[in-house]
Amino acid sequence: MLDNSYLQKAVELIEQSSSILLTTHTKPDGDACGSVAATYDVLKALSRDVKLIFLSEVPEWYQFLFSEKVPVLGEDVSLEQLKRGRFAEPDLIMIVDTNSYSQLPRFNEFLKKNTKPILVIDHHVTSDALGDVELVDTGAAATALIVFDFVKYAKWLVTEKIARALFTAVAADTGWFQFKNTDSRVHRVCAELINADIKPMQIYDHLYLNFSYPRFKLMAGMLDKLELHLDDRCKCSRNYTANFIASCQLCREVLELRTV
Numbered sequence: 236m237l238d239n240s241y242l243q244k245a246v247e248l249i250e251q252s253s254s255i256l257l258t259t260h261t262k263p264d265g266d267a268c269g270s271v272a273a274t275y276d277v278l279k280a281l282s283r284d285v286k287l288i289f290l291s292e293v294p295e296w297y298q299f300l301f302s303e304k305v306p307v308l309g310e311d312v313s314l315e316q317l318k319r320g321r322f323a324e325p326d327l328i329m330i331v332d333t334n335s336y337s338q339l340p341r342f343n344e345f346l347k348k349n350t351k352p353i354l355v356i357d358h359h360v361t362s363d364a365l366g367d368v369e370l371v372d373t374g375a376a377a378t379a380l381i382v383f384d385f386v387k388y389a390k391w392l393v394t395e396k397i398a399r400a401l402f403t404a405v406a407a408d409t410g411w412f413q414f415k416n417t418d419s420r421v422h423r424v425c426a427e428l429i430n431a432d433i434k435p436m437q438i439y440d441h442l443y444l445n446f447s448y449p450r451f452k453l454m455a456g457m458l459d460k461l462e463l464h465l466d467d468r469c470k471c472s473r474n475y476t477a478n479f480i481a482s483c484q485l486c487r488e489v490l491e492l493r494t495v
């Protein structure tokens with residue numbers, strides 16, 4: 236858990252900033268998307284001028300967290316525009332779910348020239364210490380748990396929409412509460428989020444029951460190619476992805492799946 240002095244410094248940074256640029260790591264996963272979506276809504280409720288920028292597309296199955304398309308650096312906004320302050324003129328830069336230059340392609344070039352303060356919220360051990368203030372808790376199963384602690388500490392409102400985004404993030408990073416990082420803190424926070432009137436089963440539908448046709452085809456193909464080794468104790472689907480990419484026109488989704 237974080238020391239209150241860090242949380243207080245982070246609150247002060249936000250209170251001093253009227254415009255904030257918010258981003259996360261490339262190939263954003265559920266924790267990244269949910270933590271960003273929740274942070275965005277928290278900052279908007281505080282009447283901050285918030286600009287979101289992603290470094291690659293939001294996967295289709297997390298798009299329900301955003302009311303409009305999130306601009307992508309290199310596609311909707313050029314690095315030049317960002318560097319020249321033509322996309323945003325932030326007083327503060329917030330980075331969630333990473334603290335590493337390598338996870339921030341192109342954006343890292345902007346960061347190296349940046350003179351504005353940076354607030355990092357992250358749970359990874361790997362760190363380039365990018366932040367002037369860092370809410371880093373490597374014991375947290377998801378960055379969303381730290382965002383939740385931060386919002387609670389600051390006594391900002393957790394709306395149903397914010398709770399839904401945070402729950403999605405925690406559910407994604409714990410494999411819907413099946414991974415070994417699913418500890419009592421995860422369940423305590425999720426219980427509070429459910430009390431904010433979210434519908435976990437609707438989130439489950441978005442994450443696991445809304446697969447596109449090519450994603451189902453990928454799963455079916457992987458099962459079809461399953462081979463048994465080591466006295467049937469090891470099951471693997473050899474060379475499948477390369478074959479699938481060659482035979483499938485919808486490569487983007489497949490490539491995203493490979494990073495999960």
Ligand SMILES: [Mn+2]
Pocket residue numbers: 266267332358376377378408
């Ligand atoms: Mn995470």
